[in-house]
Amino acid sequence: MALLPILSFPDPRLRTIAQPVEAVTDEIRQLAADMFETMYEAPGIGLAATQVDHHIQLIVMDLSEDKDQPMVFINPQITPLTEETQPYEEGCLSVPQIYDKVERPSRVKIEAINLEGQAFEIEADGLLAVCIQHEMDHLNGKLFVDYLSPLKRQRAREKIEKATRQRDKAKVAVKR
Numbered sequence: 001m002a003l004l005p006i007l008s009f010p011d012p013r014l015r016t017i018a019q020p021v022e023a024v025t026d027e028i029r030q031l032a033a034d035m036f037e038t039m040y041e042a043p044g045i046g047l048a049a050t051q052v053d054h055h056i057q058l059i060v061m062d063l064s065e066d067k068d069q070p071m072v073f074i075n076p077q078i079t080p081l082t083e084e085t086q087p088y089e090e091g092c093l094s095v096p097q098i099y100d101k102v103e104r105p106s107r108v109k110i111e112a113i114n115l116e117g118q119a120f121e122i123e124a125d126g127l128l129a130v131c132i133q134h135e136m137d138h139l140n141g142k143l144f145v146d147y148l149s150p151l152k153r154q155r156a157r158e159k160i161e162k163a164t165r166q167r168d169k170a171k172v173a174v175k176r
Helices: 026-041 126-139 150-175
Strands: 046-048 058-061 071-080 085-092 095-105 107-113 119-125
Touching: 026 046, 026 058, 046 126, 058 126, 071 126, 085 126, 095 126, 095 150, 107 126, 119 126
Parallel strands: none
Antiparallel strands: 046 058, 058 071, 071 107, 085 095, 107 119
């Protein structure tokens, strides 16, 4: 397994629309394994392939405390099951250190394929419903900051750019 670099906002590659997975191959299974390793190390609870510069419809998630309930969604489709929405404080591995409330449907149906190539369907609410919708947005080239006001989005961009500059300066100082 390998750790993969996570793209950070405002990288334009995060706006790429993911393509469907044609077939579940060993290469797809390896990518999923690498994505889990990357997500756990980050640490996060969900990761879309788009975030690691693979523009295919693949999502990994693990919402468990012990990180022992991995879920894989290939070519996922979501159907809201209610018009009721709920605000949820979201963060993102591609938008580090930024958190804000986003309104999303509170209950959804997810149809996808697993790593064995078998179709499955689940209904979700709470954190699972929020997380799958958040990761699906990535596959569609959308980020949670897109739901925020233009001012909040600009502040997020500036904060991330400043943190990136500081990190890069620290790397240069260490190399000297």
